[in-house]
Amino acid sequence: xxxxxxxxxxxxPIGHFIDGRLIAADGTIDMRRPSDGKAYAGCPLAGDExxxxxxxxxxxxxxxxxxxxxxxxxxxxxxxxWADLIEAEAExxxxxxxxSSTRPVGLLVAGxxxxxxxxxxxxxxxxxxxxxxxxxxxDKSFGMIMTEPxxxxxxxxxxxxxxxTAAWKLGPALAAGxxxxxxxxxxxxxxxxxxxxxxxxxxxPAGLINIVLGDGPTTGAAIAGHPDVAKVSFxxxxxAGAAIMANIARTGIKPMTLELGGKxxxxxxxxxxxxxxxxAIATSILANAGQACVAGSRLLVEESVAExxxxxxxxxxxxxxxxxxxxxxxxxxxxxxxxxxxxxxGIVQAALAAGGDCLTGGGxxxxxxxxxxxxxxxxxxxxxxxxxEEIFGPVLTVQTFRDEEEALALADHPTYGxxxxxxxxxxxxxxxxxxxxxxxxxxxxxxxxxxxxILPTGGYKRSGIGKDLGREAYLANxxxxxxxxxx
Numbered sequence: 001x002x003x004x005x006x007x008x009x010x011x012x013p014i015g016h017f018i019d020g021r022l023i024a025a026d027g028t029i030d031m032r033r034p035s036d037g038k039a040y041a042g043c044p045l046a047g048d049e050x051x052x053x054x055x056x057x058x059x060x061x062x063x064x065x066x067x068x069x070x071x072x073x074x075x076x077x078x079x080x081x082w083a084d085l086i087e088a089e090a091e092x093x094x095x096x097x098x099x100s101s102t103r104p105v106g107l108l109v110a111g112x113x114x115x116x117x118x119x120x121x122x123x124x125x126x127x128x129x130x131x132x133x134x135x136x137x138x139d140k141s142f143g144m145i146m147t148e149p150x151x152x153x154x155x156x157x158x159x160x161x162x163x164x165t166a167a168w169k170l171g172p173a174l175a176a177g178x179x180x181x182x183x184x185x186x187x188x189x190x191x192x193x194x195x196x197x198x199x200x201x202x203x204x205p206a207g208l209i210n211i212v213l214g215d216g217p218t219t220g221a222a223i224a225g226h227p228d229v230a231k232v233s234f235x236x237x238x239x240a241g242a243a244i245m246a247n248i249a250r251t252g253i254k255p256m257t258l259e260l261g262g263k264x265x266x267x268x269x270x271x272x273x274x275x276x277x278x279x280a281i282a283t284s285i286l287a288n289a290g291q292a293c294v295a296g297s298r299l300l301v302e303e304s305v306a307e308x309x310x311x312x313x314x315x316x317x318x319x320x321x322x323x324x325x326x327x328x329x330x331x332x333x334x335x336x337x338x339x340x341x342x343x344x345x346g347i348v349q350a351a352l353a354a355g356g357d358c359l360t361g362g363g364x365x366x367x368x369x370x371x372x373x374x375x376x377x378x379x380x381x382x383x384x385x386x387x388x389e390e391i392f393g394p395v396l397t398v399q400t401f402r403d404e405e406e407a408l409a410l411a412d413h414p415t416y417g418x419x420x421x422x423x424x425x426x427x428x429x430x431x432x433x434x435x436x437x438x439x440x441x442x443x444x445x446x447x448x449x450x451x452x453x454i455l456p457t458g459g460y461k462r463s464g465i466g467k468d469l470g471r472e473a474y475l476a477n478x479x480x481x482x483x484x485x486x487x
Contacts, residue, residue: 020206076212
């Protein structure tokens with residue numbers, strides 16, 4: 001059966017999802033499909049009143065369902081049933097997401113949706129396996145460290161991988177016994193609404209997941225600053241993360257998890273498997289057309305192999321098959337918006353005007369929609385925004401080095417420390433540089449996440465605070481208290 005579909009006839013769950021039901025709301029934010037630039041819907045804009053309603057629904061659901069107090073294995077079973085339903089409804093979920101996002105429908109079914117179900121199952125298993133601790137004291141006392149959920153967790157998810165990043169937040173929070181009020185991006189909201197509908201159908205008590213639609217300055221700010229939201233989780237740009245921190249500081253103190261921007265280096269030494277390295281590097285910048293916080297957008301290559309590596313990468317970057325996200329044969333994504341397309345091109349043209357050499361690409365693709373050519377720029381000024389700023393597009397810059405010391409100096413970024421790639425056959429160098437590179441994730445002879453959800457993700461410097469995925473994400477959704485009993 002073909003996954004391709006007609007984008008003009010696909011029904012969408014337009015509205016907020018509160019207390020287990022869809023609340024119809026008029027759209028106030030115009031939405032355009034990245035694949036053809038056509039206006040297709042309006043995204044509702046939730047203000048304080050709607051956010052208050054969602055938070056109250058979450059509080060009431062926690063109380064009536066006793067979600068935090070039931071036998072933990074019961075939470076596990078319900079979340080696993082949700083994962084089963086996500087898989088069963090993968091085609092519908094993928095089509096809703098593909099319509100408005102940059103994710104081709106074929107890649108969604110095989111990748112994002114399957115990974116979403118896996119992540120829900122992964123976190124579900126923590127519910128009855130993480131324990132409180134007995135701690136050593138003298139023989140006249142008895143000490144414990146107990147953990148408990150926060151209550152209502154506020155979450156804000158990005159547009160680039162909507163459903164999977166929503167699962168990053170919903171999975172650990174629910175498994176840990178919390179309720180969630182989540183805002184998806186106003187550019188890709190409806191697949192997350194459907195994800196919440198599936199949760200209720202699977203048996204998650206109504207009100208434990210509430211989805212409010214809107215933008216960051218209005219809806220996101222209302223969630224982060226709400227006095228009854230006990231913890232905040234956000235994935236997005238460093239600038240937006242700073243705004244959330246400032247908002248929380250103005251309205252009170254609460255813990256937060258922030259997974260923010262990156263400008264990640266990929267370091268290639270002459271002793272690496274160069275073909276394997278070139279393939280991984282090209283794939284990392286082509287995936288989602290570079291619209292990923294971990295995109296490996298800075299290629300740092302040892303001088304002696306620079307020409308061979310850049311030629312191999314350029315050849316792979318030319319071999320793309322762009323197409324609308326609702327065509328299952330499409331494998332190369334559009335840019336999310338016309339504004340972002342213009343920003344990418346502005347940075348590229350400035351780099352070329354300053355003396356950079358364009359080895360491939362260098363402009364928009366001549367077709368409907370917001371598509372940009374995979375672009376490789378050499379001899380670029382180190383102070384150029386192409387090197388220093390997170391572009392969030394399919395743009396890769398090339399710099400060369402002579403030794404490890406110079407490679408490390410080039411790799412170090414004053415702002416970001418989210419991820420890095422290292423290509424070498426020298427095991428000692430692998431360990432040595434992994435200790436020195438300032439990044440929250442380092443991939444060796446590859447550049448991509450695996451489906452090993454036990455590995456946490458998060459950044460150094462201004463790339464974030466705390467971790468998503470892994471045991472760390474579950475523990476970040478529980479707070480601890482010390483108990484000392486006199487005997």
